[in-house]
Structures are given as C-alpha cells and as structure tokens.
Amino acid sequence: xxxxxxxxxxxxxxxxxxxxxxxxxxxxxxxxxxxxxxxxxxxxxxxxxxxxxxxxxxxxxxxxxxxxxxxxxxxxxxxxxxxxxxxxxxxxxxxxxxxxxxxxxxxxxxxxxxxxxxxxxxxxxxxxxxxxxxxxxxxxxxxxxxxxxxxxxxxxxxxxxxxxxxxxxxxxxxxxxxxxxxxxxxxxxxxxxxxxxxxxxxxxxxxxxxxxxxxxxxxxxxxxxxxxxxxxxxxxxxxxxx
Amino acid sequence: xxxxxxxxxxxxxxxxxxxxxxxxxxxxxxxxxxxxxxxxxxxxxxxxxxxxxxxxxxxxxxxxxxxxxxxxxxxxxxxxxxxxxxxxxxxxxxxxxxxxxxxxxxxxxxxxxxxxxxxxxxxxxxxxxxxxxxxxxxxxxxxxxxxxxxxxxxxxxxxxxxxxxxxxxxxxxxxxxxxxxxxxxxxxxxxxxx
Numbered sequence: 001x002x003x004x005x006x007x008x009x010x011x012x013x014x015x016x017x018x019x020x021x022x023x024x025x026x027x028x029x030x031x032x033x034x035x036x037x038x039x040x041x042x043x044x045x046x047x048x049x050x051x052x053x054x055x056x057x058x059x060x061x062x063x064x065x066x067x068x069x070x071x072x073x074x075x076x077x078x079x080x081x082x083x084x085x086x087x088x089x090x091x092x093x094x095x096x097x098x099x100x101x102x103x104x105x106x107x108x109x110x111x112x113x114x115x116x117x118x119x120x121x122x123x124x125x126x127x128x129x130x131x132x133x134x135x136x137x138x139x140x141x142x143x144x145x146x147x148x149x150x151x152x153x154x155x156x157x158x159x160x161x162x163x164x165x166x167x168x169x170x171x172x173x174x175x176x177x178x179x180x181x182x183x184x185x186x187x188x189x190x191x192x193x194x195x196x197x198x199x200x201x202x203x204x205x206x207x208x209x210x211x212x213x214x215x216x217x218x219x220x221x222x223x224x225x226x227x228x229x230x231x232x233x234x235x236x237x238x239x240x241x242x
Numbered sequence: 243x244x245x246x247x248x249x250x251x252x253x254x255x256x257x258x259x260x261x262x263x264x265x266x267x268x269x270x271x272x273x274x275x276x277x278x279x280x281x282x283x284x285x286x287x288x289x290x291x292x293x294x295x296x297x298x299x300x301x302x303x304x305x306x307x308x309x310x311x312x313x314x315x316x317x318x319x320x321x322x323x324x325x326x327x328x329x330x331x332x333x334x335x336x337x338x339x340x341x342x343x344x345x346x347x348x349x350x351x352x353x354x355x356x357x358x359x360x361x362x363x364x365x366x367x368x369x370x371x372x373x374x375x376x377x378x379x380x381x382x383x384x385x386x387x388x389x390x391x392x393x394x395x396x397x398x399x400x401x402x403x404x405x406x407x408x409x410x411x412x413x414x415x416x417x418x419x420x421x422x423x424x425x426x427x428x429x430x431x432x433x434x435x436x
Contacts, residue, residue: 031422036358062260067379067420087256089381089420112290114354114381157354186352212357241358241377241422 001026001216003072004044006052010217020220024059030219031066033226036241038064039092039160039214041119042072043135049073054086061087069117069160075103077110084111092117092160095133098140098147101154108155117190118156120148122177123164129177136164144177145184152185159185160214162192170196170218178208190214198224198232205238245269245433246281248308248321250298255287258318261419265430275307282313283433288320292344292384293332295320309337315411316432322406322413323384331384340406340413342389351399354383359396361404361416366393367436368405368412368428376424378404378416385415412436 001008001023008026009017020026027038040060042053050073057070070083071092080091097104097118107116121136122129122144129144148159161181163174173194181189188211191204195215204210218224230240245262247255249271262269262285269285270277278284286308288295299305308315308325317325326336329344336344347353360375380396386403388395394405396415406413412432418425 058256061257062263065261065264065420065422065426067381067417085256087260089257113383114356157356188352188356211352 001038001040001220003040003042003053003056005046006044006056008220009043010220020217023056024063026220027060027064027068030226031064034230034242035066035219035226037066037212038068040068040070040072041092042070044072050079050082054082057083057086057088071117071119075100077106080107080111080115084115088115090115090117090157092119094119094121097151098131098133098142101150104151104154104156108157113155113157113187116156117158117160118151119160119162120144120151121162121164132164136162136167145180148181148185152187156187158188158190158211160190160192163194166194167192168217169194172196172200173204173208173210173213175204175208178204178210182209182211188212195224198229201229201233202236202238205233206236243267243282243433244280245283245285246278247271247285247287248278248304249273250295250302250304257417258285258287258419261426261429262433265426265433267433273302273304275303278304278307279311284311284313284315286315286317286321286325288318288324290320291332292320292323292329292336293334295324296332296334296336299324299337305337309339312410314432314436317411317413318419319382319415319417322415323382323386325406325411325413326386329384339411340386340389340391340408342386342391342403342406344384344386346384347399354381355398356381358421359398359404359416361394361396363395364393366405366407366412368407368414368431369394370431370435372424372427372431378414378418378421378424378428380404380416382415386413 008020067089069090075096131142191210192214325339396404
C-alpha cells in the first residue's frame, strides 16, 4: 500500500494518484483474505510525516495478526527504532541506502538482518537495469545487479525489487531481471511491479524465481481476490499458505 | 489473570501485547522481578542478537530469575533460543532450560529464513485444535535441532524444532503473534488451558 497523508493511494508509474481507502481497514481485510504480509510505503512529503507514520504503524499492529513492513523516508537508526517500537516487523529503506550505503550495515548491526528490507526501484536504460530514486524519477549511477549484491553483502535481510518499466502496466512482472537477482543472491527477493492477472503471479514464481510477490492496485480495486489467487497458485504447484 | 511480557529491551514486543489484547486479555510489560514472579503467565520475547540479549539478561539478573519460574513461561523466537543451553550466535551460553544447543542454518538455504512454513508432529496442549501442517510465521538464522523436548517440527533444509517444552517452560521458534489465526489459537492455548 502506498500511503499519502494517512490514506492508501494508487497511481500508475507513481503518478496520477487515486484514493484507495483507509490503510488500517484495508490491512484488516487483506489479512482476513489470506495475504501473507503487508507493505506500507509512505509517499507523503509533509513535515508531520514521521509522526503520522508511527501512528499508522501502531494502529495497524493493533489490528493485524500477520507481519508487515513499513517504508518511506526512513534515513536513521532513530527512525527505525520508532517504527519497530510502534509495532512494525520490518522496515524498508530505499533512497537513504543509495545515498549512504553504510546505513544498511548500521541498521543491521543494531536491529538484525531480519527486519531490514532494501527496496530497489530500477528501469532499463539502453538495455541496462539502472537504479532510480524518488519513485523512479531520478536515475542514479548504480546498476541493479551490482547494487543488489552490495545490499546483500552489507547485511540486508530481503530485497524488494520494483521494475519501474512494469509498475502499473498490469502486463506481468520483470521475470528476466528477477530470475537473475534470485540466482545471484542468497537472500529473499520480492517481486513488485506489473501484476495484472493471476497467471502473472504464477509466472513470477516459476520463471522469475521470486521468493514472494507484491501487488497493490489489483487488490485495491478488487480485480484479483487473494483467496482465489492463492488457490490457483497451489493448483499450479506453488507452495502457499491457504 | 496476570500476564507479564518480560521487557528487557529486545525487539518488537508491541505486537505480542496487541495479540494478547485481541484474545481478550491484558498484558503488562515489565523487567521487575516481583512483577514477573507474581504473574500467572509469563511471555519471554526476543528479536535480535543472542549474545547481546544474554548480556542484557545478565545485567538485570533476569538470567537467574527466569529458570526458577514455576508458572507457565512461553519463550518466542530468540526468547526460545535463549532458553536453550547455548547459541552459536555470538557464541553465548543460554539459560539452560532446554537441553539443546542452538546452531546456524547450513549454507544451501537462504538465511535468514523469513516467511511462512509448516509445523508437524505436534505434541502438547499448546497445539490443541491446531491441525498438522498448519502454517506459521518464522524469521530466524539459527535453530534448535530436534531433541527430547521437541513438541513441533518444521523443515528448512533439515528438520528442526519449531517448538520445545520442558515442565512449565514452552518455547516457539515461530511468532504466534504474527501467524494469523493459527498463531492466535496457539497463543490462546498458552494463555488459556496450559
């Protein structure tokens, strides 16, 4: 769930945001329907953002009995401390890790690998996967596969990879890049960006070798039901909790 | 009923408190010896690194208090691991309640194991009304091998202890507070019938 000023929003390629409901209500619904994990990414840019996010984490933790990850503007040990104390299970960092990779080591030694997720947004430029910041708007010097390896070596517990070329297209996940990431890394890789049909999920587990798949709009706008999706995954030989 | 969650500065205890409240009970967070001794049920949580967590326990004297408790005690995740003889993580001694040594997963599986897995060979009242092969949520890099005190097994490259029990002491490697309805049932069993 992308969160802006306390509401769930959804856009295509990170723009044209539409309201998709109250995050706590949605969290309860998704956990009842069988989601295995929730991810909240705060994309608001207000001054009171930190406090709003901590409050949201607290309200989600009160209601939800499955793990959840929180990200958006986290850049220090103190930020993480507040979110974990309010009930988050994991935090996700992105731009702050690219700008200061040592932050990954610092967070891992303080809180442990298990709660540090590094999110990587990337898109292809002339055939090369390049890491981008600010919701995919700003290219960096970093190449996806090298950065992912560095992130692993610095101790991150998981990588959340979003293909900006696929996000919002509903045309399937970036399975080629995912399979390479999964093959080169020894930490779990979460596929994000591109979910449109149940077969896209099957493909990303089979072809993309993803350890987990993340989607937002297909669930927010009830195009895919989580129960049906998991049933189909199981029928296709992918082990899932039902 | 008085439920105390031992608060020694290790990990996400808010989630456990909320899970207990969802089951209709109240829990107190405390590191005070008298408060812990007078509880009906004690929860010993833990997320983080074993040797530094043991150091915190020693500094507060909880390392000698916990093994002497006579009421039901439930160690969760690192809490369970600290109740064992020792841990390879930071090469630390444990509380010596469970007679088993905690070791690291061998190469060949992704470490930490983060996610849902299944529990089997369930023994003990902790798993009343819990089906074999139910899914539970785990996050860990070290594990307790199968031993005489194993009351549930799971498989990740090898079979290992998903839960342990000795006398009034229980431990789960998984997080019941994050394991959806199954986890709530297990936590409910601990708070209710055991």
